[in-house]
Amino acid sequence: MDDLKEELKRQLIEQLNLEEITPADIDDDTLLFSDKGLGLDSIDALELIVLLEKYHGIQVTKPEEGKEVFRSVNSMAEYILKRKG
């Protein structure tokens, strides 16, 4: 689980071009879409759907599903494990 989270942080940075951020800057429970967290926007959310398919083979067909899933690295990791479970 921890490996998956670290992997996700690296993938987030790469997929979203978060060049001024390192994995160490992202906590497992950092809110991805809050301005107090990473401050991602609606296009980033769609790019995270691409990330899930590209790196984890998981298809999200409705962007609304992403809302809960993409809350934090924790919630993303849980979702991936559940879908792969």
Next chain:
Amino acid sequence: MKFITAYAHLKENICAVNGEMICRRDKDSGDSWFKQIYKQQEFVYPKFHKMDVLSQAGFLTSKLIKRANPQFAEKYKDDEIAMLFANQSGSAETDQKFVHAYRNGAPSPSLFVYTLPNIVMGEIAILNKWYGESLFAVLPEFDPEFYINHCHILLSAGSEAVLCSWLEIAGNQIDVFTFLIEKEGENRSEFTADNLSKIAFAGNLHKTEINANY
């Protein structure tokens, strides 16, 4: 009367403001050329890294023009600064990246949103909270008359200043010339086709010179 009150050139290897070189490309750097300028000028705008090359070029040159003319943004209301941009190949550079992405994987939403040439004006509007007029045209080449005619139209219809840009980026070729037109400008060049050509061309001379030195 109208005046060219500030301008910036961004070429393959140099970046200059009002004719003065402020940054020269470090070929050994691991950073992209535009990122080198961003870092060297100590700009802080994390969104910069998500932008395509056209938007990055527009961001950098408009920021540099503002820095050279610090009072300019405060002089006008939020809808009095118009944008008049043009180039030769639209968003072709990013279009090709998008095609590459969907042929080799999946269509990328963050690339797709930059596959329109006018997005750079949107980015500059967001950055500055400008709500003014904007126009993006595709021309066969840089044409001073185009800017003269459309600035005349904009400045006689409510706009007080026009941020103009020619921004053509194709692969390694970079030809970006951004300039500001205002109704008043002490000791600045009058906005005529001749003066505009001269200033635009000065950037090219600069380029040749720099290239010769390599």
Next chain:
Amino acid sequence: MTYIGAELMISPLGKTTEENRTAMTANRSGISLIADAGFDHQNLFLSKMTDLDGPGKFTRLIIQAVEAIRNEMDDAVLLSERTIFVISSTKGDPEQINDPFNAPVSAVQQKFNLANRPLVISSACISGIVAINTAHHLIHAKLYDHAVVIGCDVLSDFVVYGFQSLFAIGDTPCKPFDAARNGISIGEGCGAVVISASENIFKNAPLQLLAGTTANDANHISGPSRTGEGLFRSVKKTMEKNGIAADELDFISAHGTATVFNDEMESIAFDRLGMSTIPLNSLKGYFGHTLGAAGIIETAASMQMIRNGILFKSLGFQEQGTSKALNIVSGNTVANPETILKTASGFGGGNASLILRSL
């Protein structure tokens, strides 16, 4: 005064203005289910000209448009040095991805031996309205006397896959402003209008074109403003510039793409403008979203509404689906609209508007 006439629509609904008007009068849609159109070979609802195939379709459509409108005006205007062609397109020729505009524009200029190089406007989905406004300004400034304004965009994998990646394509034919709307139907087509300082170059009496404006949202490059700020500002400026009050407008031809956020944004802007009781439609239910052609095709259709005394039903709309109520035309209505506001909004935060008026 600036005149606008010789309007033309080429779409899946027909190759002439008359064919398009007949289809709209019958509330027929150009949108159909196209097999294997999506990135994962999905069937998608698109407004596709199924007989438009083969290479160079972008250029061919524009040439077809020029040939049609030259019959609607004084022949000398086409070749006059005082005439400028303005071409509105978001993507140009999708087959020439390195340089999508210059070859088609040169081809059109050479084919008709035009005196001036056509001007290409590419400002996303507001391009058509911006092109008409630009033509108006060029004539008003006496730089030219006449302008032929052509909007054209053709379907391509590029555009379809792109909108799919944004989850912006609806799973039914688009339903602008409806409660059940869930995305756009992309379309292709070509529209044209002729704008002139002179009333007598037109075969059929023209209408009046009032100067329009643009305004940016300064909010997000792909998401509509939550407050409708740019659309509000553009319409307000256009109205003030022409000294027209909201109660003088008989109709609004809105943008209405049928995405959840766009239509909501428009409802907020029109509410803020005090325009929520003015009859309004979106024509996307007939033509789909034809991107750079949309503003011109929809202006042409609005001109047909004035000429024929009819308000076309907002196809696809059944039930109010925006937080602010709008007076959406739910069936063809016999009326005599004299003054119509046309708006558009698009990526890059752009918003544009113009006003058409009967003489």
